[in-house]
Amino acid sequence: MTNVVEVRHAAAGYDGREILSDVSLSVAAGDVVAVLGANGSGKSTLIRTVLGLVPLRRGEIELFGTAQRRFRSWERIGYVPQRLGAGSGVPATVGEVVASGRLARRGIFRFPGAADKTAVREALADVGLLDRIGDPVATLSGGQQQRTLIARALAGRPDLLVLDEPTAGVDAASQEAFAAALTRFAADGGTIMLVLHELGPLRPLIGRGVVVHDGRIAHEGTPPEPAGHHAEPGHDHVHPHADEVKAGICEWAPTEGSKAY
Structure with missing residues (x-):
């Protein structure tokens, strides 16, 4: 079976x-893959390279089995960037922003x-x-703006949903809404690839974690559950060395702004 995304010995910058x-x-x-890593590790660069936004x-x-340079079926991919940026005076309604997610499928x-x-x-x-x-x-809150971005991607009815830190800096209610929407998308057979700073409410959805360290994949497998003092509220986890990640002993419960997975 052809993979949705296949990356082989890629270098980018x-x-x-x-x-x-x-x-x-x-x-x-049908995979749900979380790309994890410290700030500056290259995790966002990885998904932006997959989408052709960073040159290979x-x-x-x-x-979907086609070389990226020849791929034209972009309507099959929904992309959710980190922030909407629509609070900067763009005179658009929520419905208009979400409707723009249909353009790739119906044509301009x-x-x-x-x-x-x-x-x-x-x-x-x-x-x-x-x-x-x-x-x-x-007029929306930051979390609601991020939910609007996810709705814009979902409106295009993609097969692959790519999200760059969708839960960063947003309220708990929006994080729960993200988790519910993505769970339904995955249940319908959708494929998800997302960058996360912390797993939060999305943890039960994640099938595989890919840890990026210094621009390389240091670990791939089931994200470890936080344990001991790592699971305490507010614990600020310091980024471990790559060999510790490879050993599978990294357990984290990061807070926003920490150098954590």
């Missing part, structure tokens, strides 16, 4: 600086049809924001 080195990763249909220097990437020269409107309403209902469909997105 910005402005002449190599951030990822010799990274290989496979994501099969060496190696190969395939999406076609007017929205009944299927598009239904998809928008269903996506907003899925993240608990249907009642805000006509509100300016700038």
Whole structure:
């Protein structure tokens, strides 16, 4: 069976600086993979490279069995960046932002049809924001704006959902809404690849954790459960050495802003 994402010996970076080195990763249909790592480890660079947003220097990437450079079926992928940035004066409603997630599927020269409107309403209902469909997105809280981004991705009815730290700095209610929406997406056979600073309410959903350390994959497997003092509220876990990660002894319960997985 063809993998949804296949990365082979990839190297990538910005402005002449190599951030990822010799990274290989496979994501099969139906997988839920969390990319974990300290700040600056290269975890966000990894998913942005998969999406073609960071140039590949060496190696190969395939999406749904097609070489990334030839891949054109972008409607099959929904991307949720870290922040919406819509609170900076963009005069758009919540419904308009979510409707933009339909463009890749219907094309920019076609007017929205009944299927598009239904998809928008269903996506907003899925993240608990249907009642805000006509509100300016700038009036939403940070967590609600992030939920709007997830709804925008879901409205496109993708096969693969890629999220970059969707729970960072947002309220507990929004984190619970993310977890519920993503659980339903996965239950319907969707594939999820997401960068996380902490697992939080998403922990039961995660099937595999991939730890990035210094631009390389240091560990791949089931994310360890926090234990002992690591599980105490507010524990600020210090990033371990890569060989400790490989040994499978890293257990964490990070707080926002900590250098943690």
